[in-house]
Amino acid sequence: MKNRKTPQDIPETKPVKLKPLFGVKPGVYLSVIYGLALLMLLFFLLIFPGLKKNGARVEFDTQPMGAAIFVDQRYVGSSPTEVFIEKGTHDIRVEKEAFRTLETDLRVPGRIVGSLIFPKRLEKKYELELHGLAEYLQSQYLRISDWALVGDFYDRYRYPELMRRSLEALEGFEAAEDSDLYYFLYMLTNNISEAELLADFNRALELALGREYEPNATEASDMAEHIATLLNESSSSTNFNRDLYMLTWSLLFEEDPADTELYDRLQQRIDTLDFRRYYNRDEVRSDELEVRGHRFVHVPAPSSAPVGNEDISIAEVSRVEELNTLPHMEKIGPFYLASTEVTRGQFSDFIRENPRWGPGNKKQLTDSGLVDEQYLDFMDQGNVETMLRGNNLPVSHVSWYAAQAYCRWLTEQLPLELRELYQVRLPSEAQWEFAARMNGETPLISADRGYNGAQAASSHREGALGLVDLQGNLWEWQHNWYFPTDLIDGAYGLADSPEKFDLEGREKALRGGSWVQNQDQVPVWQRAGHPPHWSSPFVGFRPALVPLESIEEQEG
Structure with missing residues (x-):
């Protein structure tokens, strides 16, 4: 059995007493030290951040979205975006394809006290001027076509709903007539090769019509009718294939078409085409x-x-x-x-009379996007005579x-x-x-x-x-x-x-x-x-x- 200590065995403790410092009692100088520490904490928490970074957090937004924002010639992000800018006057440049570049000055205020907890904020929204409707729609169409030709999408390459955003960006622009946007929608039907693209097209159509659709094959017929109506309103000479649009919807969303006669109509249309009558070698x-x-x-x-x-x-x-x-x-x-x-011989005649298209000009042609690095690669050291x-x-x-x-x-x-x-x-x-x-x-x-x-x-x-x-x-x-x-x-x-x-x-x-x-x-x-x-x-x-x-x- 272990021996237990008695109170008599525990040594007596003596209290520690601080001595006066330069004649100042401990209670006084400890209060001063604690006060200074608190002041230092408040200084670094409330004042120092404002002295080190005196400025404001500026939130940039544009109409349309997706414009490149430059501050003092430095790219800071795509709108909408938020960035810290130091106090003072700064050069702002806003760029977006098919819109006029906007250049302006921005005076940014600052805040010293409490900037870490309550930072100074500034909101700036810029409305860009459309340079030309055709140029804008062309730029968006190319981006959409790129995605349409990719094939299967993956999570790491998430499709960004370009069709809907293209139309949203034009809201409020007088230059964008409804008939132009309807025709743009018609042109987009060439690019609905994936379910994500078809869903985006449907949302763009919803935006144009001001109504919502359920993403299922039951709604396909109704949407197809509205597309045909829009195209008629645009007075364009189009040949929209309503049934093929509905079949595309059915295939991409993997649903049976709600229109039970759809396949019969499409097959009848094929059966009426008499190839033998048109291809008569006599x-x-x-x-x-x-x-x-x-x-x-x-x-x-x-x-x-x-x-x-x-x-x-x-x-x-x-x-x-x-x-x-x-x-x-x-x-x-x-x-x-x-x-x-x-x-090769015929093409060499062309090159002789048009040296711009010769192998010696390959770099300039490549830089201009007219050829790639394989252009006329079969030629020996770029000598036209080897073509012969x-x-x-x-x-x-x-x-x-x-x-x-x-x-x-x-x-x-x-x-x-x-x-x-x-x-x-x-x-x-x-x-x-x-x-x-x-x-x-x-x-x-x-x-x-x-x-x-x-x-x-x-x-x-x-x-x-x-x-x-x-x-x-x-x-x-x-x-x-x-x-x-x-x-x-x-x-x-x-x-x-x-x-x-x-x-x-x-x-x-x-x-x-x-x-x-x-x-x-x-x-x-x-x-x-x-x-x-x-x-x-x-x-x-x-x-x-x-x-x-x-x-x-x-x-x-």
Whole structure:
């Protein structure tokens, strides 16, 4: 058992007593010390922060939102944003694409006492002046097109509701007429390739209509009717496909369409398209034009004809991507098409007369966004003469812009009597597809037939029209833009020059496939797209000779 201590065993404690300091009693100088400590605490809490950072927290807001804010030439954020600015007068600059840059002075007050707890705050809201409606809508359209072409979205790349915000930003601007915004909405139907984009489109439509919709297929029919009504009010020559819009909604939201007759109507529309009647090779005639080494053959297209995958059934469609190849009618009209793809030798003639597009100017062309680093990469040290070693090979590594420049140059080479009637340009997808169908099947230059590179032009059998290698060899640039959900507006790539304004996309259409694909991978209706500055080794081009009257009818 342990011994327990008794009170007698615990030593007596003696109290500690502070001695006077310089004759000052402890009670006095301790009070002084505590007081000084409290004063120091209050100083560093209430005064020192204001002395160190004397200024205010400024909250910037703009109409529209998303403008870049610069303070004394330093970027501080995108509106709405809050930033601390020191006391004094500062230069403020506000920038947003398609809006006039705003420059002004801002006098910022300060606060010394209590700034840490009760900081000085200042709110500044700036209304930007719209530089031009078309410029603004174009900038927003390109941003939306970028997202539409991405494909599947992920959490780390959350879509920022650009369609709704685009319309919100225009509220209160007199320059933005309702009819313009309705047409913008119509153009956006080409980009609803994902559920997030469709939901954003619906919210933008809600904003335009001033009402709300439930995000389900039951509401799709009602919304489609309102879109058609809005387009009629805008007095624009549109061809909105109400049923295809509803089917897109159903596929993206993975819901059965509320309209039980939707599939039947779409299938009936397909069944009425008689491809055999339009592609009658008995009407082929021997009519050719020679222009600067090109043999242009006549393509007897009617004013309109069916294009697309004639073998598809609406019941088989399970993905939005498949809607882009549905059979439909396109405006075409007779035209001429080059019998072969443009060769290296022909392109070298163009470069000699237009050195701006030569390999020696690649850096400037790249910096201007007209080509990429692969432009004319097949050439040896940039020497034009090396092109002639394979002068009959189709030219590749050329951008859409370079192909367009070649067509403009070739237009200038036309005899005067032809220049008054025709323009050289890249064919539209509809023109290309009609020509390919009329030309008939020919042996393809493709991977499954043992080819490991592009082959010389005119080295293969011609088709019924006299055209060579429309399919296989190289993909071919097309005139029109490529969008993920083109056909909701009823045509490939929209009209070239819509009634109100022309909105450019991010990709130009391609047709035909190349030698790296197998024959069954690139049927005549297969579509693809590339950014127009890309200069791919698998892409070339073939010019068309199109009547000016036809261009005016289709673009006017």
